[in-house]
Amino acid sequence: MTLAHASAPTDPAVLAAALEEVRSRVPLVQCLTNVVTTNLVANALLAVGGSPAMVAVPEEAGIFARIADGVLVNLGTAGAEQREAMVEAVAAARSAGTPWVLDPVAVGTLPVRTALAARLVTEEPAIIRGNASEIRALAGLSAGGRGADSIDSADDSHEAATTLARSTGAVVAVSGAVDLVTDGERVVRVATGSPLLTKVTGAGCALGGITAAFAAVVEDRLVAAVAATTVLTLAAERSARTAEHPGSFAVGLLDGLHALSPQDVRDQAKVR
Amino acid sequence: MTLAHASAPTDPAVLAAALEEVRSRVPLVQCLTNVVTTNLVANALLAVGGSPAMVAVPEEAGIFARIADGVLVNLGTAGAEQREAMVEAVAAARSAGTPWVLDPVAVGTLPVRTALAARLVTEEPAIIRGNASEIRALAGLSAGGRGADSIDSADDSHEAATTLARSTGAVVAVSGAVDLVTDGERVVRVATGSPLLTKVTGAGCALGGITAAFAAVVEDRLVAAVAATTVLTLAAERSARTAEHPGSFAVGLLDGLHALSPQDVRDQAKVR
Amino acid sequence: MTLAHASAPTDPAVLAAALEEVRSRVPLVQCLTNVVTTNLVANALLAVGGSPAMVAVPEEAGIFARIADGVLVNLGTAGAEQREAMVEAVAAARSAGTPWVLDPVAVGTLPVRTALAARLVTEEPAIIRGNASEIRALAGLSAGGRGADSIDSADDSHEAATTLARSTGAVVAVSGAVDLVTDGERVVRVATGSPLLTKVTGAGCALGGITAAFAAVVEDRLVAAVAATTVLTLAAERSARTAEHPGSFAVGLLDGLHALSPQDVRDQAKVR
Numbered sequence: 001m002t003l004a005h006a007s008a009p010t011d012p013a014v015l016a017a018a019l020e021e022v023r024s025r026v027p028l029v030q031c032l033t034n035v036v037t038t039n040l041v042a043n044a045l046l047a048v049g050g051s052p053a054m055v056a057v058p059e060e061a062g063i064f065a066r067i068a069d070g071v072l073v074n075l076g077t078a079g080a081e082q083r084e085a086m087v088e089a090v091a092a093a094r095s096a097g098t099p100w101v102l103d104p105v106a107v108g109t110l111p112v113r114t115a116l117a118a119r120l121v122t123e124e125p126a127i128i129r130g131n132a133s134e135i136r137a138l139a140g141l142s143a144g145g146r147g148a149d150s151i152d153s154a155d156d157s158h159e160a161a162t163t164l165a166r167s168t169g170a171v172v173a174v175s176g177a178v179d180l181v182t183d184g185e186r187v188v189r190v191a192t193g194s195p196l197l198t199k200v201t202g203a204g205c206a207l208g209g210i211t212a213a214f215a216a217v218v219e220d221r222l223v224a225a226v227a228a229t230t231v232l233t234l235a236a237e238r239s240a241r242t243a244e245h246p247g248s249f250a251v252g253l254l255d256g257l258h259a260l261s262p263q264d265v266r267d268q269a270k271v272r
Numbered sequence: 273m274t275l276a277h278a279s280a281p282t283d284p285a286v287l288a289a290a291l292e293e294v295r296s297r298v299p300l301v302q303c304l305t306n307v308v309t310t311n312l313v314a315n316a317l318l319a320v321g322g323s324p325a326m327v328a329v330p331e332e333a334g335i336f337a338r339i340a341d342g343v344l345v346n347l348g349t350a351g352a353e354q355r356e357a358m359v360e361a362v363a364a365a366r367s368a369g370t371p372w373v374l375d376p377v378a379v380g381t382l383p384v385r386t387a388l389a390a391r392l393v394t395e396e397p398a399i400i401r402g403n404a405s406e407i408r409a410l411a412g413l414s415a416g417g418r419g420a421d422s423i424d425s426a427d428d429s430h431e432a433a434t435t436l437a438r439s440t441g442a443v444v445a446v447s448g449a450v451d452l453v454t455d456g457e458r459v460v461r462v463a464t465g466s467p468l469l470t471k472v473t474g475a476g477c478a479l480g481g482i483t484a485a486f487a488a489v490v491e492d493r494l495v496a497a498v499a500a501t502t503v504l505t506l507a508a509e510r511s512a513r514t515a516e517h518p519g520s521f522a523v524g525l526l527d528g529l530h531a532l533s534p535q536d537v538r539d540q541a542k543v544r
Numbered sequence: 545m546t547l548a549h550a551s552a553p554t555d556p557a558v559l560a561a562a563l564e565e566v567r568s569r570v571p572l573v574q575c576l577t578n579v580v581t582t583n584l585v586a587n588a589l590l591a592v593g594g595s596p597a598m599v600a601v602p603e604e605a606g607i608f609a610r611i612a613d614g615v616l617v618n619l620g621t622a623g624a625e626q627r628e629a630m631v632e633a634v635a636a637a638r639s640a641g642t643p644w645v646l647d648p649v650a651v652g653t654l655p656v657r658t659a660l661a662a663r664l665v666t667e668e669p670a671i672i673r674g675n676a677s678e679i680r681a682l683a684g685l686s687a688g689g690r691g692a693d694s695i696d697s698a699d700d701s702h703e704a705a706t707t708l709a710r711s712t713g714a715v716v717a718v719s720g721a722v723d724l725v726t727d728g729e730r731v732v733r734v735a736t737g738s739p740l741l742t743k744v745t746g747a748g749c750a751l752g753g754i755t756a757a758f759a760a761v762v763e764d765r766l767v768a769a770v771a772a773t774t775v776l777t778l779a780a781e782r783s784a785r786t787a788e789h790p791g792s793f794a795v796g797l798l799d800g801l802h803a804l805s806p807q808d809v810r811d812q813a814k815v816r
Contacts, residue, residue: 034598035307035579035582036582036583036586036598037583037586038307038308039308039309039311039473039474039583040583042308042309042473042474043472043473043518043519043522046470046471046472046473046518047471047517047518047519052473053378054307054308054348054349055378056349057349057350057351057384057385058384059383059384060382060383060384060385063381063382063383064381064382067381076598077598077600077601078601079601079625079626080625081351081352082351106597106599109607109608110599110604110608111603111604111607112601112602112603112604113601113604198590199590199591199802200587200590201583201586201587201590201596202583202586244799244803245591245798245799245800245802245803246590246591246798246799246802247587247591247794247795247796247797247799247800247802248796248799250587250795250798251519251520251522251523251795252519253519254517254519254522255516255517255518255519255520256517256519258471258517258518258519259516259517307579310579310580311580311581311583311584311745311746314580314745314746315744315745315790315791315794318742318743318744318745318790319743319789319790319791324745326579326580326620326621327650327654328621329621329622329623329656329657330656331655331656332654332655332656332657335653335654335655336653336654339653353623353624522791523791523792523794523795524791524792525791526789526790526791526794527788527789527790527791527792528789530743530789530790530791531788531789
């Protein structure tokens with residue numbers, strides 16, 4: 001999908017078209033992700049219209065990253081073997097031009113994943129998706145001597161996201177009550193969502209997988225990240241209309257990803 | 273359960289009796305399966321009336337395979353340690369006469385699991401369960417010089433399944449809109465099901481586990497595989513009567529496995 | 545939370561106050577747990593009001609155990625790398641004074657986890673939670689020469705739980721139709737619950753996580769274990785009021801953990 005105009009990332013019609021594109025092309029998304037939420041990530045991808053493949057073993061991960069349309073690398077529970085597979089997959093994705101998404105779960109304090117993230121972030125991720133503290137930590141890493149501390153003192157994650165986007169070339173998406181997405185120049189805020197998203201483990205991980213599906217079919221990565229965020233948060237709003245508690249809400253979230261139509265996106269998106 | 277007549281695998285009363293047998297004997301099913309859907313496999317086994325045990329660590333897997341009533345080996349995300357446990361469990365199952373089921377997830381292109389499948393398939397699996405492309409790939413492996421390509425060109429998976437059944441001695445079950453089950457001579461088609469099964473990750477994996485539970489208590493492996501397929505697909509039909517979307521459908525699938533009665537199997541089975 | 549009176553563990557007002565404490569302090573609970581039910585454990589912790597973190601990789605697990613408010617160690621599927629992380633986390637928790645909970649899944653017959661449990665049980669767990677056979681096996685181990693066999697012949701798990709509590713210094717919680725909790729002197733029975741809990745994989749694992757959350761904020765470990773058991777079993781009762789089958793029941797269980805109020809605990813607890 002080629003998008004011609006500068007206002008595309010805030011145009012609900014463009015976001016709706018991105019969803020149509022996912023549904024019609026059914027992108028194959030390889031996920032190297034954590035064991036806690038891998039089921040939700042796979043089901044979210046199926047529900048939204050993608051095709052997940054959880055191939056994360058060394059000597060297979062690289063081969064598959066050349067076949068896949070998009071790759072998700074989520075650092076949540078990466079043991080030694082999965083870390084090796086991630087390095088392999090990312091190198092293959094980069095070499096094959098497969099867009100890949102980095103979800104730097106809990107990067108910052110924890111040394112093993114932080115060292116891996118510092119390495120992977122130089123491998124041209126298409127999109128980096130995390131919460132504010134993860135993005136601040138990663139921006140500190142990628143900014144080198146500048147350090148995370150000064151960035152941590154910023155009023156919000158805007159500055160860190162911009163820094164990270166510029167230093168890596170990736171689009172950066174920061175989850176929160178209002179999500180922020182930036183390519184280092186343009187900044188888009190997505191205001192849809194539900195507080196219940198914070199009560200379901202892996203809502204962010206699912207967004208990482210969906211983001212990889214959109215990155216696989218949408219050329220403009222800023223549009224891909226904004227569309228993915230809009231789709232997940234609109235599915236959350238749909239679920240929260242009937243679910244009061246997190247068990248039902250999680251079920252309704254998957255239902256919503258499947259039920260959401262491009263017209264819903266056109267009508268309900270809140271991007272600016 | 274001993275089944276005397278040749279038409280048993282297509283007799284709904286026989287399939288219903290197989291479900292009764294699972295419910296009354298509560299077979300202990302050891303699962304060495306992937307991290308994506310292991311929760312669903314365990315819950316599906318509990319719901320249908322079995323007793324799951326996810327024992328997949330070397331030095332424990334073999335011991336447990338001698339205690340278990342049935343074993344599932346699913347290659348979806350097998351890292352080095354789990355592959356070692358699988359080899360150990362399968363050898364012990366074979367030596368102890370414990371029936372074991374092979375689910376060769378994504379075998380074909382990916383070298384690590386394909387090499388493991390080629391080894392395991394010689395270890396007398398009771399039942400092999402997969403989708404059409406997996407069965408075609410495995411038939412190509414097991415047929416040696418013949419190769420997968422020629423079989424891939426077959427109109428359907430019937431020929432590959434028959435080849436694989438004859439070369440391995442296993443009953444082969446192929447999932448699809450209509451499921452096909454064969455022992456290399458008899459061929460049974462199971463026409464129940466729902467398209468939503470393709471929108472839930474691990475519906476096939478769950479069927480693998482359920483198949484191991486039936487293989488544990490039913491002597492005729494063709495009957496075991498047909499009964500397991502019938503039970504899962506009838507539970508899917510029950511769920512699809514109220515669920516439109518995959519989140520609710522997955523919940524209803526587990527409810528259905530628990531709610532389904534032998535009488536339902538007698539009334540609703542579509543086998544020929 | 546400091547609790548002054550001896551009858552505290554059977555006082556519904558004290559148990560209700562413990563739930564309020566979890567909700568207001570949102571304890572950070574590190575879980576080193578099995579891949580089958582890790583998603584449920586995390587979601588149960590979120591629903592009840594805690595903050596789960598599934599940090600289980602060597603070189604990170606120990607660091608995190610110093611930051612966490614409570615730690616869960618569940619032996620369900622521990623491979624070599626996770627076992628190493630468990631040893632590291634438990635040593636750090638002990639040294640930092642972080643209360644940690646041991647869930648000795650399937651300890652007894654299986655040698656790898658049994659050896660690990662024998663080692664961990666000497667590291668001052670705050671609470672040990674298991675089913676009757678696991679507690680009997682562990683009591684046999686911890687009692688050394690006495691052996692598990694004689695204990696296995698006891699009418700119920702009361703004697704084994706008392707033995708284990710005295711030899712380890714931990715509070716011991718035994719799941720069953722009626723749950724039993726003891727510190728080796730006082731014995732509390734929790735009579736709430738639902739038979740459907742046995743049809744959902746990981747209900748016990750979820751209780752392990754919730755127990756760690758309560759141990760993180762309640763000084764009296766007997767109160768912590770009784771309150772956690774009461775909260776899980778009351779959520780189960782709430783779910784079983786509308787759910788007949790295990791798929792819906794599991795969803796309702798998470799809803800119930802979120803919906804349950806301290807007033808519900810005061811009104812509905814059945815402890816003696």
